[in-house]
Amino acid sequence: MGPATFSDDLPTSLADLLSNTLILRQTAPYLPVSALRNLSRTSRTLHHVVLQSPEAFRYLDLSTVKSAIIPFDGPLDVGGTRFRAERMDEALTEDDFYSGPLRGIFSRLERLYALRNVHTLVLDGLTVTAELIKEFLTEERFNVRILSIREVKHLNERKLQQYLRYAVRPSRPADTPRVKGIYLFGPRDPTPRPASPVTKKSSLSASRGVMSSQGAQIGAEWNQKSTQALNAALTRTEDKWYQPSGKMIPKRPSPEWAEVLQACEGIIAFDAVLCRGPRHDPSKAHGRDATTLGIQHPASFIRPTIATIALGPSGCETCHSCPEGPALFGQSNPSQYPLLSPVPLHGSSLRAAQIPHTLDGSTPPPLIVRCEDCLKGRWCERCHKWWDEECYAGSPVAQRTELQQTELTETIQTDGTSDLLPKQVIKVHMGFCVEHCLIGEMEAGAGSNGMWG
Incomplete structure (x- = not known):
């Protein structure tokens, strides 16, 4: 053959x-x-x-679609002039105006029988109304599982909170809501930008100062990348929630959002979780809200709060753990895991959005996150070291305001009564750890004629 x-x-x-x-x-x-x-x-x-x-169309990203962007971004009606200049129907509602482009896209997809195939929907940065999100939660023509609405415009948060509470009510129909995860609190995923050549404008900015020069900007960018690479190597993951990344949510969510997350627990997950510090547990927190000096007791009870600070897997600097115990993926309650960025491309399940990916394929590191109130006076904003309630309760100085801390420290040094409050007792002062970062911050401030100059 x-x-x-x-x-x-x-x-x-x-x-x-x-x-x-x-x-x-x-x-x-x-x-x-x-x-x-x-x-x-x-x-x-x-x-x-x-x-x-x-x-x-399982994964649909409309954040870059031009037809989904509303060119008019000002108030809907200023004295009745701009609104009528568009020659629109006088009966047009605010929701109809702002959600019109997206509704048009969804109508076209529905005519093509592709709308029900959309399981992951990204609307970051677009104009999205609470009424439109309500339709994702309640209407059968949508089959969205993962929804991303970070940094959207014209979103009525109060209405959205009401719609979410309604969607997870105990008397809701079976198998509803279909939406299982919502990206809402974190920043949107950055879009890669091509390197731009040196122009006259950049040359002009370089002559205005050292830090505005292109070399300084490149150096700062490389320093940031080096820090990110080091954190990824130490924690074995690139997911920032599992690194000592510090503040993960730029804008502190309102207390009402913490109540919504509580109501949605086990039904809808978010790109944020509730703080599990001992101060949120009535059985562990101190009963009084304040001391005789009018300063909040470091162990007093506080209402449920969304965790905004990622502390890394190493835990407290002294005991290398935390009183509430870290969240271990696959072992702890799934409500303790936030949705991770970027939005998963190839999966529309909660596990795909929550599972941290390690660099070597090993077991994911522990997750330790806290709210700002639970770290007040015990967390360094620069190096992100922190001490838990059992290892460092915080001195009376740490519980005061920054101005009170400065005045009291100056009084101690001037009066020579440092034996009443030894220096080594204070671990964090004015947001910086005393051992390392505070001195460097003072030197940097003195060199630039800043607050220490």
């Missing part, structure tokens, strides 16, 4: 490749919506593959 020949075999086409569900599922999330739409118009085969397959 002679050697086999393949001259009669036809080459594998793009339609053949994309007909493979696994290949389409891995490829489609990297393609913009416009590319998928254009691809479906090239041939009948590709039209069937793209629009009939449940994988093509």
Whole structure:
């Protein structure tokens, strides 16, 4: 028998490749919506593959779609002039105006029978109303599992909180809500930007000062990357919630959001979790709210609060743990794990959004997060070292305001009564650890004629 020949075999086409569900599922999330739409118009085969397959629109990112962006970003009606200048219907509501572009996109997807295939929906930075989110939670035509609405505009948080409470009510229908995870509190994922060449504008800014020069900016960027690489190597993961990253949520959520997270526990997860510090446990917290000096007791009870600070897996500097115990992925209650950025491309389950990925494939590190109130006077804002309640209760100085701390420290040094309050007792002063960062901050401030100059 002679050697086999393949001259009669036809080459594998793009339609053949994309007909493979696994290949389409891995490829489609990297393609913009416009590319998928254009691809479906090239041939009948590709039209069937793209629009009939449940994988093509499983992950839908509309944050960069121009038709989803409202060009008018000012008030809806200023004295009745701008609104009427657009020649709109006088009966148009605020929700109709702001959610119009997105509703139009969803209507087109519904006509193409692709809307129910969307399981992960990213709307970061767009104009999203609370009424539209209510539809994701309650209407059957949507099948969204993971929803990202970070840094959206014109979102009525009060209404959204009401809709979330309604969606998770005990009398809700079975298998509702379909949305299982919401990205809301953290910053949106950064878009990669190509390196820009040196222009006249950058040359002009370089002549205005050392720190505004291109070299200084590149150096600062590399320092930040080096810090991130070091944290990733020490914690064995690139997920910032599991690193000593400090503040993870730029804007402190209102107390009402903590109550919403409590109501949604076990039903809807968020990219934030509640603080589990002992001060939030009535059985462990101190009964009094304040001392005779009018200063809050370091162990007094505080209401449920969202954790905004990631402390890393090493725990307290003294005991290397924490009183509430770290959250261990796969062992602790799933409500203790936040949704991790970026939004998963190839999975729409809570596990895909919550599981930390280690660099060596080993067991994920412990998760320790706290709110600002539970770390007051016991956490360094620079190096992120901290001491728990059992190892360092905090001195009377640490419980005062920064101005009171400064005045009391100066009084101690001037009066020569340091034996009443030994220096080594104070571990954190004015937000910096006394052993390392406070001295460096003072020297940096003195060199730049800052507050220590």
